[in-house]
Every structure is written in structure tokens, then in C-alpha cells.
Amino acid sequence: MDRSRRISLIIFAGIIILFILSWIIKSTTLLNVGTESLLSIRDAFFITFAAFLTLAIFSFLYKDNPYYKFAEHLFVGVSAAYWMCVGFWSTFVGNFIPKVSTTLSNFFEVPPKEFDIFYFIPLILGLMLLMRLSPKGGWLSRWSLAFIVGTTAGLNLIRYLRTDFITQVSNTFIPLLVDWNGIGPFFSDFSLSASGQFVMTLGNWVIFIGVFSGLIYFFFSKEHKGFFGHASRVGIWVLMITFGASFGYTVMGRVSLLVGRLTFLFKDWLGLIS
Amino acid sequence: MSDIGLILSIGVIVVGLLWLTIRSLTGREVERRIIFLFIGISVAIPLLFNITVSEKATPIVKGIYDKVENLPSGSKILISFDYGPSMAPEVEPMSDAFLRHALAKGHKVFIMGLWATGQSLGAAAVDKIVKPEFPDKVDGVDYINIGYKAGNQGVLNVIITDFRKMYATDVNGVDLDSVEIFENIRSLKDMDLILCVGGGFPGIKEWVLFAADPGNIPLAGGSAAVATPLLYPYYPKQLIGLLGGIKGAAEYESEMKKNYPRFADMPTPGLNMMGPQTLAHMVVMAFIVIGNLSFFFAKRRKK
Numbered sequence A: 001m002d003r004s005r006r007i008s009l010i011i012f013a014g015i016i017i018l019f020i021l022s023w024i025i026k027s028t029t030l031l032n033v034g035t036e037s038l039l040s041i042r043d044a045f046f047i048t049f050a051a052f053l054t055l056a057i058f059s060f061l062y063k064d065n066p067y068y069k070f071a072e073h074l075f076v077g078v079s080a081a082y083w084m085c086v087g088f089w090s091t092f093v094g095n096f097i098p099k100v101s102t103t104l105s106n107f108f109e110v111p112p113k114e115f116d117i118f119y120f121i122p123l124i125l126g127l128m129l130l131m132r133l134s135p136k137g138g139w140l141s142r143w144s145l146a147f148i149v150g151t152t153a154g155l156n157l158i159r160y161l162r163t164d165f166i167t168q169v170s171n172t173f174i175p176l177l178v179d180w181n182g183i184g185p186f187f188s189d190f191s192l193s194a195s196g197q198f199v200m201t202l203g204n205w206v207i208f209i210g211v212f213s214g215l216i217y218f219f220f221s222k223e224h225k226g227f228f229g230h231a232s233r234v235g236i237w238v239l240m241i242t243f244g245a246s247f248g249y250t251v252m253g254r255v256s257l258l259v260g261r262l263t264f265l266f267k268d269w270l271g272l273i274s
Numbered sequence B: 001m002s003d004i005g006l007i008l009s010i011g012v013i014v015v016g017l018l019w020l021t022i023r024s025l026t027g028r029e030v031e032r033r034i035i036f037l038f039i040g041i042s043v044a045i046p047l048l049f050n051i052t053v054s055e056k057a058t059p060i061v062k063g064i065y066d067k068v069e070n071l072p073s074g075s076k077i078l079i080s081f082d083y084g085p086s087m088a089p090e091v092e093p094m095s096d097a098f099l100r101h102a103l104a105k106g107h108k109v110f111i112m113g114l115w116a117t118g119q120s121l122g123a124a125a126v127d128k129i130v131k132p133e134f135p136d137k138v139d140g141v142d143y144i145n146i147g148y149k150a151g152n153q154g155v156l157n158v159i160i161t162d163f164r165k166m167y168a169t170d171v172n173g174v175d176l177d178s179v180e181i182f183e184n185i186r187s188l189k190d191m192d193l194i195l196c197v198g199g200g201f202p203g204i205k206e207w208v209l210f211a212a213d214p215g216n217i218p219l220a221g222g223s224a225a226v227a228t229p230l231l232y233p234y235y236p237k238q239l240i241g242l243l244g245g246i247k248g249a250a251e252y253e254s255e256m257k258k259n260y261p262r263f264a265d266m267p268t269p270g271l272n273m274m275g276p277q278t279l280a281h282m283v284v285m286a287f288i289v290i291g292n293l294s295f296f297f298a299k300r301r302k303k
Helices: A003-032 A037-061 A066-100 A102-108 A117-133 A138-172 A183-188 A197-217 A226-269 B002-025 B032-048 B059-070 B088-104 B116-133 B153-159 B204-215 B225-234 B245-259 B269-302
Strands: B076-082 B108-113 B143-148 B193-198 B219-223 B242-244
Touching: A003 A037, A037 A066, A037 A226, A066 A102, A066 A117, A066 B116, A066 B143, A117 A138, A138 A197, A138 B153, A138 B204, A197 A226, A226 B032, A226 B088, A226 B225, A226 B245, A226 B269, B002 B032, B002 B269, B032 B269, B059 B088, B059 B193, B059 B219, B059 B242, B059 B245, B076 B088, B076 B116, B088 B108, B088 B116, B088 B193, B088 B219, B088 B245, B088 B269, B108 B116, B116 B143, B153 B204, B193 B204, B204 B219, B204 B225, B219 B225, B219 B245, B225 B242, B225 B245, B242 B245, B245 B269
Parallel strands: B076 B108, B076 B193, B108 B143, B193 B219, B219 B242
Antiparallel strands: none
């Protein structure tokens, strides 16, 4: 047996011993807080296993390893199985069965509804989609896919055009002087509150300049020189600030997930925090 | 304990950052694992010593709070759980806060999900919040979980005209025609407010596109931080408010604690996360400064 294999086996044995130890300690802790014996053993197993999986995922930060791979594959498999089961029970049993068969509705214990023959169309399309698994009938799945792509494109085209284009353009037409009653009232009522006239006006100017210069940056039919060049430079700054804000938000999101996992480890597994 | 934690965290981080600065300025490489370790420490210590930061609701968060607050009691609020366990630490505090606030105000709450995982997370929220904290609320009368249906934005396209074409029963298999809460509900247009919590596809964007805009229904939401910048353009005309990442959740929780004595001792995962968040962000900013400094120093050395 070579050295690296021996080390791997030692690590594996160490993990097994730590897992069992953690399971026993956690079961005892749960028993002490009044959980039933069988439940405490079961819950302790799940908590220990979840802690193992969390640490297995974290181990990738050091380097790729079989424990990370195991946790990753388990996550993908469980996710796929979960979505399939929920899809079956909520859509197939929940929507299709009540509309096509009273006997099956009684069997699945869902209230039967008025018979609707049109519900067989998605069933047929669904079966055709599964034909992708068959080497000979694979071409049939293209009809279902074409239906999905066509319907989604049709739905999205209209909604994106109205909501993401027309309404967004209209939202950009904003007053550059909010609630303007003259220079006197502006200074006499001056406030730095977020809903104050100054901040609102400033915000609208930022949107106006940001949109204007951003559009100029992406307008390539005219050389970026003179005023056009300066506006384009401002556009680059606007884009950079936007990317910076996105990066900041991404950091916040990732740290939140890390806090979530560490809270689980410290609270549910190790009991270090209440 | 919290003070000791704060001093310890700052001490460890400052000493570590100094070591990193010296190391990088002298041209020696800093391994990425050290960066990971730093982030881990800056998150773990505040968590262990319960270091928190106070928050004040910004207008974009206050907009949602005021909307829920100002709706007359008994209004119909739909909360869509459009997320999975992988996003839960970040957005679950939002859905919890929305659920608590809506029920405390006496609104009727409709729970659903465009994500399959949203169905069980909605059910978990009912078990965790509604049953222990609002024992007088009755399933099917004050709240209902209608669960998940496959179809993404297609689901919204159907329920904007008729719920029953897509949902025959709630998650417990109870016929929607037999529950009191659904008596005068035909479509999404009968809702007084929609609150979507998510951060992926389908999520708040799809709710704006396929429900709020065509149906002219007030919509607000809570989004995972990664997706938040893409949603700001919808505020304030197409979204009445937005909780951006855990900071948004913390602001909403602080507003609830401030105005509701009954929520003074409620769990505040959002606020609790702001301590680690603040320290981790400070460390990341320090890394950016150190990285830039070492870059310019290296350039100078080459000259």
C-alpha cells in the first residue's frame, strides 16, 4: 500500500470515529433536554450527518477531495429527486388526476373535478418529452421542446416589451426638480432626509445622468470624442460603480450563507451559542 | 462578553491584516487559503460573541413595512416562497418577518411557491411561526398554504385570471372551494398585496412581469443580495419596496421590534447576521486596499 493511500485510509478512519463520537455525544445531549430516546438518536444522526456534509463542502476551500465530491453529488441527487417528487404530487396528482378520473382521484385522495379532455394534451407532450431517453423515438421530444420554447418566447416577448422596456423607459421620465416651488423654499426647507426634496432631486439627477451617459457609452455609430467622449467616460464610471455595487451585494450574500452554516455548526451541532 | 468578543475580533483581524500587509508589500505571495481563513475568523468570532449592529429602516424597506401596516385588518396578502434551502439563511428572515407582521396586523395570508422547495419551506414557516406564536389563527380561515405548481411564470399567467385553474386544493389536499379564506378569491387581482421572497428564477422579476404589472397589483419583495441590484430599477413604480439581502431583513426586523412590543423578544436572525457581515465587509475592504497597495509597490519595484 503506497503512502498516500495509507494517509487517505487514516483520514477516513478518523472521520468515522469522530462521526460516531459526535453522534453519541449529541444523542446524550438531546436525551438530557427531554427528547425521547429513539428520536434523540435519529435527530442526533441527522444533525451529525448535516455537520459532516457542511464540513465536507468547506473542505473544498483547502483542495478538491472525495468527501467534497460525495457531498456535492448527494446534494445534486437529493435536489433532483425532491423536485421530481414534488412535481409529481403537486402537478400530476394535484392538477391532472382530478380532471381526468374520479377513480384515480379517490385512490390518490384528491377531490375530483369536472372532466376536461384538454388535460391530455400536456400528458401527451410530457410523454413525448420522455422519449428523449429512447434512442429510436428521441426525435419525438423535439415537438414538446418546440412547444415549450415557442410558448415561453411568446409569453416573454410581450411581457418583457411592456414591463422591461416601455414601462422602464417611462419610469426614467422623472422630474429633475422635485416639488419645486422656487429657490427660497428650497433652501428654507433644506433637509438631508432620504425623502427630502434635495435628496430626491439629487437621486433623479443621478438616474438621468447615469442613463444618458450609459446609453452614450454603448452608442458606437459616432466616435467617442469631445462632449460625446466625456459623456462616454462618465458612462464607464456609472457602469463601474454599478459593478462595484453588485460585487458588494454578492459579498453580502455569500457571507450570509457562511453565517448560516456557521450558525448551524455552532448552535445545532456544537451547542456553543444559544 | 460582547465587548470581549469585539476587542478579540478586532485584535485578531488587525494583527492578521498587518502581517498580510507586510507580507504582500515585501513581494511575497499570500495563499488564497489564508484569505478564506480570515473571512472565516471575521464571521465566526462575532457570531460566537454575539456582536450585533443596530439598524434603521431605509425608505425602500419602510415602504413595505408601511404598506403592510396601513392596509386595513383582514386584507389579503400573498407571500410567495420562491427559494430553496441553499438561499434560506439569507432570505428566510425576510419571509419570517413578513409572515409575523401580516398575521399580527390581522391580515389573511396566502402562502405559495414557484419553487418546489418553497412548498415545504412555507409549511416549515407555518410550523415555526404561525402555530406557536399565533395559536388563535386557523388554517383555511386566517392563512393557507396552497403550495407549489410547476410552470414558472406560466403559473402566474394562469392565476392572474383564475386560481382554480391551477390550484384545486391546498397542500393538505383540502378543496379550495371548501375553505373560508378562498371564498371571495378568484384570481391574483383579488390580493391587496403580494410579497415575493426569492432571488433566482422564477422570482421577483417574474412577479413584476407576469402579475404586478399586467394585474396592477401592489408588489414588494425580499431578494437575495446577488439578485438585488437587478431589481432596483423597478422601485418605486413597479415595486413598492425591496429588502436587499440580509441588511434589508435586518432593517425590517428592527422596524418590527421598534413598533411592536410583542416582537421585542422575537428571533432576529437578520440583525444577528449584521455583526459578522460588518466585520467581514471591513476585512474584504482591507484586502482590496492591501491588494492595490502591493500592486503599486510591485510596479514601483520593477521600475
